[in-house]
Amino acid sequence: MNQWIKFLYALLFTPLLLLGETSPFALITIPKAGSHLFIKALHFMTGSPAIWHTFFPSSCYIPPEKGFLYTHFCLTPQLEQHYRALPRLKKIIVVRDLRDVAVSIVGQICKAPWPGMTPEERNAFKKLPFDQQLLFVINYEYDIYKVAKNAPNSNQASLVRVARQAVQYAADPKNLVVRYENMVGEEGGGSLALQLDELNKIAAFIGLDLDEQQISHIASQLYGNEQNPFGKEELANYQSTFSKGQIGSWKNSFNEAHKQAFKAKLGKTLIDLGYEESMDW
Secondary structure, eight states, X not given: OOHHHHHHHHHHHHHHHHTTOOOOEEEEEXXXXXXXXXXXXXXXXHOOOXXXXXXXXXXXXXXXXXXXXXXXXXXXXXXXXXXXXXXXXXXXXXEOOHHHHHHHHHHHHHHSOOTTOXXXXXXXXXXXXXXXXXXXXXXXXXXXXXXXXXXXXXXXXXXXXXXXXXXXXXXXXXXEEEEHHHHSTGGGTSOHHHHHHHHHHHHHXXXXXXXXXXXXXXXXXXXXXXXXXXXXXXXXGGTTSOSOOOTTGGXXXXXHHHHHHHHHHHHHHHHHTTSOSSSOO
């Protein structure tokens, strides 16, 4: 292991373990899979800020005060190498039905720049009809080094690449896999029981012993801006959690062409992540 990584890891995390606090962990999410919802939950559990990172270690992204790491798939080879050098770092993997993710990405590209897309590509994308935009998102593949060039502080790449890596990390039994669909609760078209169960799993994984009342209180604060753990000015884009977030919204957006394209590119991934049992959907 690189000596600098060893030193910084010990400096940052050993005191936390000695004090009996939460285990060091990283939150790694599929883009548009409710990242802010999970960040809020983890903040309320730990009192810690989320530390966005595209490489590790970094004095720029890891302040002296306690915090937890947060990033998106697709991870760069450098970041994966650093993770392998930190075996004590736990990983929470957030997944979502990739069909809903594809629909959500279309809306996001229309609202704001998307990593890996040049301004010219994005302008051309915005002029397409929705059906073509969705096909573009399903099929588009570009290299993470292009993403790094156009958006150096982001790890997001094509949905195909993101999905491939998410499957790999979700298959590792040392990681905790949590689902967007379980976390959204009744306000997102899910259930309170599943939401509470997901929160309990997360707390146990990072070493917290929270009682039923504490978990219920955290669940009640996840939506809206009434409880904003990020401060009045800091991380303002974390507010509101998400715009629609309904489970299964893809069913209102996919036509037969979208289904066939998706099955060709990402059908097996849906099965690997537990969202389908076969290609017959």
